[in-house]
Amino acid sequence: MVVYKQDSNKLIPFVDDTIARWTTPTAMVDYESVAAGDKFGNVWIVRCPEKTSAEADEPGSEAHLISREYLNGAPNRLNLMAHFFAQDIPTSICKTALVVGGPDVLLWGGLQGTIGVLIPFVAREDADFFQTLEMHMRSEDPPLAGRDHLLYRGYYVPVKGVIDGDLCERYLLLPSGKKQMIAGELDRSVREIERKISLARTRSAF
Known part of the structure; x- marks a missing residue:
């Protein structure tokens, strides 16, 4: 500058x-x-x-x-x-x-x-929720090529201060059993998690 x-x-x-x-x-x-x-x-x-x-x-x-x-x-x-x-x-x-x-x-x-x-993210609660969801999705929805998600998003410099919304939205595509398991870990219902993911998009973007 x-x-x-x-x-x-x-x-x-x-x-x-x-x-x-x-x-x-x-x-x-x-x-x-x-x-x-x-x-x-x-x-x-x-x-x-x-x-x-x-x-x-x-x-x-x-x-x-x-x-x-x-x-x-x-x-x-x-x-x-x-x-x-x-x-x-x-x-x-x-x-x-x-x-x-x-x-x-x-x-x-x-x-x-x-x-x-x-x-x-305006509220700390939302940031913590999506960060925890992202962490669970890394282990429950591995990529087809077998690459580590964290290494991929930090390909040149370690990822910092950003949560991967594309990965979080893949929760909607998981089998029912995995959805229930992640919801139990987050102490929320499946419907509540799906609603928060949809609201994060519609309230701010498209």
Whole structure:
């Protein structure tokens, strides 16, 4: 990220990433956060530390920023908030609301025609529920090729801060016995789990 200083008429880099990325699309999530993808099929979100952002906006901070260059780069580093291997190469990404009155989501499109959505969890309870469901689905619904799901989604960088909604939705396709077993582990009924999966999609996306 760079900041423009009107007095010196300069664009000064004040924070950069620890990894050199082959970025394809980018989109601002908020004032400090950016969502992006790369040519290897990764989607991620990085965030500038709030203190660093505030210091860069202060008038007269250009001398301080230039003098603190580190290893030929910016003096500060972005924090990786989320990382996910999507398999398709992202070509566009934007922040938008797909449902009237619904929350803002990150909608991205891929080179092979993939349309994906990153939906934020507002309640901690929902995040814990889907994280536990994802963990059970990894063991109860192994892929045909026999690959480990966690290794696959973290193909280049370990997956972080993202729950695989495609895997969670495969709960609807499981045999009745496996559905009952997972529902017992989650201390919920099968109908309740299916309803939460459907609501997660319809309330935020399509």
